[in-house]
Amino acid sequence: MKRYDLVIVGAGPSGLSAAIEAAGYGMKTVVYDENSRPGGQLFKQIHKFFGSKEHHAKIRGFRIGEELLQEASAAGVEVQLESTVTGIYEDKEVTVQRKGHIEHVKGDTIIVATGASENMVPFGGWDLPGVIGAGAAQTMMNLHGVKPGEKVLMLGSGNVGLVVSFQLMQAGCEVVALVDAAPAIGGYGVHAAKLARCGVPFYMSHTITKAEGTDHVTGVVISQVNEKFQKIPGTEKHFDADTICVAVGLSPMSQLLKMSGCTMSDDPKRGGQVPETDEYGETSVSGVYAAGDVSGIEEASSAMIEGRISGTRAAYEMGFVSEEDEIKELTKLKNDLLSLRRGMFAPGNKGKKIEKTEEGINVSQNLLTKGYLSEAEIFRYPGICRKKGLHPVIECSQNIPCNPCQDACKFSCINVGKDITSLPVVNPLAKCSGCGMCVASCSGQAIFLVDEDYDETGASVTLPYEFFPLPRVGDQGYARNRAGEIVCKAEVISVKSSPAYDRTNLLTIRVPKDMAMKARFYADRAETKAETAGGAV
């Protein structure tokens, strides 16, 4: 039987990170993954990540994946693909199914990093072709370049639903509506606002009544629900759609851990059946660790740190690293992890209704129910200021662990401070050079550059733009407001792309002066999707 110092199950961000640490300390390490390519969920993530520099913030997910793979190969990690781990037995014997046969290997330590699987909710017609998981949509469009559908209705307003909706639009699909039975949007407000200003309507407190179609989806009927999540008769709305994308949560894939005898607990805050672990991810079975989504649904950023923690700890337990070095490394990693687990969306705050920000500012209810900040609410936040000349306007209103905007500005216009969940503050005294780095670096696409004194009658608004075709200077089109409504005519006066912007283009439009604080997106045509969709049944 083959022996390893460390056997890792799953080559996602947590498994690879654990492997990099352990192999770096000299452990003979193997990583098994059932997929034909490593990286887990990371290669499907094409958006810029939140966090701070230590957490790879403002770097797109798939690029983080490429970095991890390079690090792993430099550290001498052995990655075995198309290899499914089917069991973990006594004495840390592991069975691996590959190429049609079963191999037995033994590890002195085992790290289980199998990630999560997608949840499903039943509704009439849910088994029809055209009803797909959000992960499937990402696989089709971001890995294989095939559009999942033309007109898509998204069910689920968590970060996955929000992020995948935006990615669907980037792939050239139309998102006809975003529907969730919960009364408030579950994901980050900045992700929701990106959709709302493109005209995607949000239907909170709504659920799918049925998917229409005989051989495949041709339409969807949704209804409003009451506080008890019961459908309210007479509230049905119909949408033409060929695809229903389901993003109603993830569950840890913890079966292997259960099988190996780990004490499990049912924790809704962590997504379901999770192993009981200590602070290093070690389970009740000595030498068996759990890291990443399998030990509680979080994010790739935290999964990577958890992996590094377990990898380092395993190396220490097996005598590959001195206590002094272990303490130094783990203290740093634990601090990185803590800084991510703060703010309004921290694991501990799941399900809680938060009324005020850490700064004591009222949370926008409009953002939670409709996906955008209303004009009446906008001036409460410290990122919004009005002054002469060009300046940034930061529409980031929730305490999320994120600060690339602060790092981006070399002219001290933007301050988040030590605590990365604080709201970004615009310094009205600092002089903005118009370099655009903040606009391109903002993971939430929440920063605009506004100049109310552009010319006699007009103001300029610079916004992040990640769609094709890219408008051209001189184009005459329209501006949408935060709600996605067409509010005025707009002329494209500048289009900037740069390697430093990493594929976020900076579009500057000229609008009438009174539209400077309203115009937030550009459309080449005057129709709004919200007006054409959602007919009565």
Next chain:
Amino acid sequence: MERRITEHPILGTIEKGRKVSFTYDGKTVEGYEGEPVAEALKALGVMVHRYTTKKHRPRGIFCAIGRCTDCVMVVDGVPNTRTCITSVREGMTVETQVGVVPASQVKDTVLKGGIMA
């Protein structure tokens, strides 16, 4: 209707293998070597991969990562092949599956196989 994304605002040009031919329910169609059969069919507008045994309910891609078995078809004569994790190869045969047999062996005319728009 173009279902393939040729230029993506973030991913740029999406790299593909060699263009190859295979048969889908007897028709010669094209896909790219190495991409999953399910994606090649999706690009052709095929929605139905199989019909269930008893109720003859249509099924198509659901998870796209080999977990749900909704996408199985008869590939090179082998039923229950998960098309989302089987790569396209020159000359392969792909057939809509009814129960566990190819649709062509089923008399029921209601089952027309997939949609090609």
